[in-house]
Amino acid sequence: MREKGRFIVGWTALLLLGVWSLQAAEPGSPGLQDNLMEGISxxxxxxxxxxxxxxxxxxxxxxxxxxxxxxxxxxxxxxxxxxxxxxxxxxxxxxxxxxxxxxxxxxxxxxxxxxxxxxxxxxxxxxxxxxxxxxxxxxxxxxxxxxxxxxxxxxxxxxxxxxxxxxxxxxxxxxxxxxxxxxxxxxxxxxxxxxxxxxxxxxxxxxxxxxxxxxxxxxxxxxxxxxxxxxxxxxxxxxxxxGKVSRGWVGIAFSENEDGQVEVNNVEKDSPAELAKIQEGDILVSIDGKKVAGAPMVRSDIRGRKPGQDVKLEILRDGKKVETKVKLGEYPEREARRELEVRFPRLFPAPPTAPAPPAREAVPETPPKPEKAPRPPRVMAERYGTWPGWEKRKYIGVYMESLNKELLEFFGVKEESGLLVNRLTKDGPAEKAGVRVGDVVVRVDGKKVDTVGGLSEVMQDKKKGDKVKLEIIRDKKPLTLEVEISEEEGPSISNFFRAEPYRETWGEVTKELQRQYDRSRKDYEKYSETYRDKMKDLSKELLDQYQESYEKAKGLYEDSKSKGRLRKLLSDRNRVVYRA
Incomplete structure (x- = not known):
């Protein structure tokens, strides 16, 4: 009887093993998927x-x-x-x-x-x-x-x-x-x-x-x-x-507002949308009777059509429904390129801008200006790898940020780029020269500036006391101001990451490390007190300026009728903007 029990248990184990093996051999199993992937590869x-x-x-x-x-x-x-x-x-x-x-x-x-x-x-x-x-x-x-x-x-x-x-x-x-x-x-x-x-x-x-x-x-x-x-x-x-794919285009920028509605943020000049009298602030309700389900749907629908097609748009304007017909244009290559530059700036860096051509003088045969002497190469500090290291930097005392296309249009800038002045250093060079908060800088010394970093590079190529010419837009009118370059001393982070000279023996490395430590300690003792005073002054200045900015922002908010559009544009910067 005991032998019979063993026989039944043995067969049961074999059957269970067979079931498990069949399950492991199913097409969706990891083992076969790996073999499948290898063959397909x-x-x-x-x-x-x-x-x-x-x-x-x-x-x-x-x-x-x-x-x-x-x-x-x-x-x-x-x-x-x-x-x-x-x-x-x-x-x-x-x-x-x-x-x-x-x-x-x-x-x-x-x-x-x-x-x-x-x-x-x-x-x-x-x-x-x-x-x-x-x-x-x-x-x-x-x-x-x-x-x-x-x-x-x-x-x-x-x-x-x-x-x-x-x-x-x-x-x-x-x-x-x-x-x-x-x-x-x-x-x-x-x-x-x-x-x-x-x-x-x-x-x-x-x-x-x-x-x-x-x-x-x-x-x-x-x-x-x-x-x-x-x-x-x-x-x-x-x-x-x-040689291309023709896509429909109406010439609008749009995004989803706080209520989830698709709102027109900008209308391109001479575009099909402008010809159809579409306006900023319009809410897109339907396209050819199909209810708008979101901003991505609008972009896909318009671009999924061919140029020349007529499209009926239902729009909500000032609480009233309006119907308009738009004949689609062709999505321009420049728009496609700009879209890629915005979404993938590292893959599509903006091309370098050439300096503006000099204006022709009325005086005939103006003698040529002498060539500017080449700037002497920068001499690196003697210390290696020490911190805090200090260096001198040029500045004019402005805080700036780049503007998108809609904000450029709002400030009356016809250039493709510009930098908005949103804060000034009190009694700094820019403030003394007459620069104001709200000015938009479009050129520096005749050259276009696209980024804050680009303007910073221009400053560093100057000497203390040199003057830089800022071409700005103020109240939608051009204005040129000259600002004197100033200089200040601050910590050099780049100095800390400089390469270490090659040392042949470990003993030399140890000695060099000790020398670095001694130099760093002396630097710290020499500059820490000065740096602490500088930080106190800077903190007080920032506190004063932020208080001033708060009061200005409060005034802008209360003045809702005249500044409402600006507030809207600024808030729109946090939205995902689509174009079609």
Missing amino acids: KKVFDSVVKVEARNGFKKVATGVVIDKDGYIVTTGLIWPLNKEIVITTADGKRSEAKFLGMDPETHLALIQAKEKNLTPISLGKTEGLSPGSWIGVISVSPENAAQATQGIVSSVTPERLRLNVWVTRGASGSPVVNKDGQMVALLRGIYSEDQPVLFEFREQEVVGSGYIFNTAEAPSSGMALGIPVEMVRTISAEIKEK
């Missing part, structure tokens, strides 16, 4: 290339070969503007490529390689994909090797796939494949459009201080966006035929 990687755009600095992305003639789809973030494009294939071959065009809505670009013996990928369909469907992403690693990740589809729409998959830098433009190794989408990038995780330091710099605080953004980790393969086919075919 080998199959697809021959169709994947590394794309590099060079001109002073390098932009790297991934691309996918879609036919035997060397046509490759990739991300529009490599938009070159006279830059050299080079591709690297799976076997390490390098080939020049030509940029053919880009779609401003999806950021899909089409390039063509000179090398024709490339392996095209097999194109599939998004039909059959649903939330939870398995997908893989094949890209190129920084070492030019195959790089594969896998995940699932989060959601599917005709315009985009949301993917739950981890992607790395340089993976934009990679193929998103199904279990058959067919491309079902082109990876656009990480998903951070709607609700980015944001931490922000307000950009505020004392001109000449060298300290800048700006904004940083953390993406939604593990989420990505893909362009459906059907759209890839259509867009690449249109670029191949026309």
Whole structure:
């Protein structure tokens, strides 16, 4: 009886082991998924290339070969503007490529390689994909090797796939494949459009201080966006035929207000919107009878149409509904470029601005001015790696910030950029020269200034006592003021990070460290008292100026009728602004 019991227990264990083995062998199991990914990676990687755009600095992305003639789809973030494009294939071959065009809505670009013996990928369909469907992403690693990740589809729409998959830098433009190794989408990038995780330091710099605080953004980790393969086919075919993708355009900037309504913030001059008499402050209610569900929906709807189409817009203006018809224009390339510069400033830095041409004199044959002597090279301090180190900086005593397009128009600035004076150092050089809070600086010594850092660089190239010419806009009228450069002493952070001289023996290193310590201690004893006094004075000055700013802000708030639009524009800066 005991032997029979053992026999039954043994068979039961075998049966349970068999059931467990069958469960482990199901198609969705991790083990088979890894094997599947390995096979697909080998199959697809021959169709994947590394794309590099060079001109002073390098932009790297991934691309996918879609036919035997060397046509490759990739991300529009490599938009070159006279830059050299080079591709690297799976076997390490390098080939020049030509940029053919880009779609401003999806950021899909089409390039063509000179090398024709490339392996095209097999194109599939998004039909059959649903939330939870398995997908893989094949890209190129920084070492030019195959790089594969896998995940699932989060959601599917005709315009985009949301993917739950981890992607790395340089993976934009990679193929998103199904279990058959067919491309079902082109990876656009990480998903951070709607609700980015944001931490922000307000950009505020004392001109000449060298300290800048700006904004940083953390993406939604593990989420990505893909362009459906059907759209890839259509867009690449249109670029191949026309060299571009024609998108509808009305010429408005808009955002969602505090009530969730889509509000027009700005109307482009001579745009279809201006011709249709759309106004700032209008609320978009419906497009061709379709209720507006949000700002992204408006942008997608308008750009999804073709130029020349008539669109009926229902608008809420001053509490009353108004209907207007707009004939769409074509989305201009300059708008697409500006949009990319705003969203990706590190990838699309603004081109350097040339100095304004000198005005022609009425006096004939004016003798040429003597060439300016070259500025002597800066001599670095003798100490290495010590802190606190001190250095002299030039300044004019203004606190400034950059303005967006809407605020430039409000202040009457016709230039493409300008810096708003929002605070002045009391009895500083700028205040003594007549600069006021609310002035907008558009040029310095005849040169355009786009950023506070750019103006700071101009200051540092001057000598104490030199004068700098500021071209400003005040009350929408141009005005020129000359400001004398002043100088102050402050801590040198850059001095702390300077490279250490090479030492051959450990004993020399120890001695050098002791010398550094002694110098630092003497510096501290010498300057700490002066620095503490400076900080006390600065704290008092800031407290006084913030009190003054508070009183001015309070006055602006109470004067709601005349300043209401300015308050609105300032609050709009915290919104996500869309253009269509």
